[in-house]
Structures are given as C-alpha cells and as structure tokens.
C-alpha cells in the first residue's frame with residue numbers, strides 16, 4: 001500500500017507516519033527528515049537546500065523528485081511506503097503519476113491554523129532519527145531524549161513563529177491545491193487533526209481500510 005500524508009506544518013504528519021510505519025510494516029519516507037540529515041552531514045545536497053529549509057520555503061521540485069525516486073526504488077519499499085511531506089506542489093504530484101508511482105490513498109490531516117503555532121512551540125525532534133515529539137501532547141519517556149534511539153532531542157530551526165507563519169502561507173499557496181488533485185481521482189481521505197493522536201490514528205486506519 002502506497003500512502004501520501006498531506007497537511008500543514010505541525011498537522012501531525014510525522015507523528016502519524018511513525019505510528020503507521022509500525023502498524024502497516026512499511027517504511028515512512030519523510031523528505032524533510034532526509035533533507036535535515038543531508039544538512040547535518042554537510043553533503044552537497046545539504047548545502048544546496050539549507051537556504052530554502054532555514055527560511056521555510058520549498059526546495060526545488062527536481063531536487064525532491066531525485067531523492068524520492070532513489071528512495072522508493074530501494075528494496076524495503078517493495079510492499080509499499082508512506083510519503084510524509086511529499087508531494088508538496090502540483091508538479092511533484094504530476095511527476096509521481098508520470099513515473100508510474102501508484103498511490104492508493106492520500107490522507108489530508110487538517111488542523112486549524114490558529115492551533116498550529118501553539119503546537120509548534122512544543123515540538124521536539126530527534127537530532128539523529130528524526131522522530132517527532134511534543135512536550136505536552138506526545139512527550140518522550142525521558143525529557144530531552146529520543147525513545148527510539150536515545151539521542152538528544154532538539155527544536156527545529158524552522159519552528160520559530162515567523163518561519164512557521166511563512167510555512168503555513170506556503171502550504172496554503174502551493175500545497176493545498178493537491179487536495180483537489182487527489183479528490184478528483186477519488187483518493188483523498190480527510191482526517192480531523194485537531195483530535196488526539198490516538199483518535200486521529202484510528203480514523204486514518206479506518207479511512208484506508210487497514211485492519212491492525
């Protein structure tokens with residue numbers, strides 16, 4: 001099963017991707033995590049995308065398409081995968097189609113803009129594996145430490161209020177249009193992301209007809 005998680009920054013895509021990857025036994029592919037890792041390694045890719053990521057703008061489509069095409073061709077993706085944060089533009093969605101990358105369900109997690117900024121100030125991410133936490137809604141077992149790999153948690157550089165506002169704008173201007181694109185082909189499943197992580201997760205599993 002190939003899934004896309006769509007939604008504004010802070011809607012809970014990363015958190016749901018982590019749950020779904022365990023429940024469905026398919027990998028989660030987060031373009032944001034891949035790019036942050038490239039920046040941390042100081043690779044050519046990391047240097048190329050730093051400016052865009054820091055200001056909360058989108059990285060050029062061709063860069064994203066190259067890293068996603070390479071990742072989905074890997075052996076662990078044969079039974080399916082979860083795209084978290086990709087596609088984010090119409091050309092990215094069209095490129096998936098033209099490369100015959102079949103998508104079964106597109107899950108749009110919807111959260112009121114007013115709630116997003118609040119959520120972002122409490123977000124913490126693992127500096128190594130990218131796992132996502134929230135100091136109140138989804139705290140790690142030990143403060144500041146990742147449950148999964150025991151590395152230290154950090155605040156993302158693009159989670160500052162100004163950058164979050166810009167990222168929300170980018171979402172509404174460039175990504176939200178994908179809801180229509182996928183509604184037209186009957187693949188769009190809308191999930192209320194204002195509810196608890198567990199409830200949203202249950203609704204997602206129901207929407208894609210998964211029995212776990």
Ligand code: AMP
Pocket residue numbers: 009031032033035052053054056057058059060064084085086087088089092158167
């Ligand atoms: P995320 O972790 O999904 O919030 O992504 C963080 C940042 O990575 C975004 O603000 C963009 O700069 C970049 N990025 C991640 N995925 C994409 C994508 N599909 N297209 C363009 N830029 C992306």
